[in-house]
Amino acid sequence: MIDLDEIDREILRTLARDAQQSAGALGKRFGLSQPAMWRRIKRLEDAKIIIGKRLVLNREALGFGVTVFLGVKLATKGRVSLEDFERAVTAIPEVQTVHHVLGLYDYRLRVVARDLADFERVLRRRVMTLPGIGDVEANVLLSEERRPGPIG
Numbered sequence: 001m002i003d004l005d006e007i008d009r010e011i012l013r014t015l016a017r018d019a020q021q022s023a024g025a026l027g028k029r030f031g032l033s034q035p036a037m038w039r040r041i042k043r044l045e046d047a048k049i050i051i052g053k054r055l056v057l058n059r060e061a062l063g064f065g066v067t068v069f070l071g072v073k074l075a076t077k078g079r080v081s082l083e084d085f086e087r088a089v090t091a092i093p094e095v096q097t098v099h100h101v102l103g104l105y106d107y108r109l110r111v112v113a114r115d116l117a118d119f120e121r122v123l124r125r126r127v128m129t130l131p132g133i134g135d136v137e138a139n140v141l142l143s144e145e146r147r148p149g150p151i152g
Contacts, residue, residue, distance in 0.1 A: 001047070002043070002047045002049070004049075007030055007032075007040070008040065008044065009151050010030065011026060011030070011037075011040060011041065011044070012044070012049070012050070012151045013148065013151055014026065014029070015041075015050070016148035016149075016151070017148065019053040019054070020053075022034075023035075023037040023038040023041060024037070026041075059112050063114055064112040064113060064114055065113075065114060065115055066112065066113045066114070066115055066116055066118070066119050066140065066141075067110065067111070067112050067113075067140070067141035067144075068110075068111045068112075068113065068119055068138050068139065068140050068141065069108060069109070069110055069111075069138070069139045069141065070107075070108070070109040070111055070123075070127065070136055070137065070138055070139075071104065071105035071107075071108055071135075071136065071137040071138075071139075072089075072105055072106060072107040072108075072109060072127075072133065072134070072135075072136055073104070073105050073106055073134045073135040073136075074106045074107075074132045074133065074134050075132055075133060075134030075135075076132050076134075080131045080132030082100065082106075084131050084132070085107075085130060085131055085132050085133075086098060086100070088130050088131055089107070089109065089127075089130055092111075092122070092126045092127070094111050094112055094113055094122045094126070095109050095110070095111050095127075096110040096111065096112055097109065097110040105135075105137065109127075111123075111127070116140075123136070123138070
């Protein structure tokens, strides 16, 4: 782990809001040269503090107006391996994230669909036919606020 100064923390906050900013633009903002800013960013990447950059798609603009969080409890943990379930569920394009969790459910899935009828089709034809599937609980997303999280 490396020591972060306040400039490092501000760089991380700024990149968390918009990761497309160039080292030159960030350098101007923080009073550093482009090479100095590039070295700071490279140091953060080498230390695995920055582990990647993501493209965030507007699901609604792409026609996916419904997001549902599914709690999935496996029925037969002994007969079907977790790897078999994970391999099958990640093959479903509407499943955006798969989290193996502790608690009432074994997995939490984020599923997108065009509308509720499309979600029902995905649920019946794809999710409920997965190996080892047991109980399923659905929570429809009403709104979402994205927060970058703590930066020390």
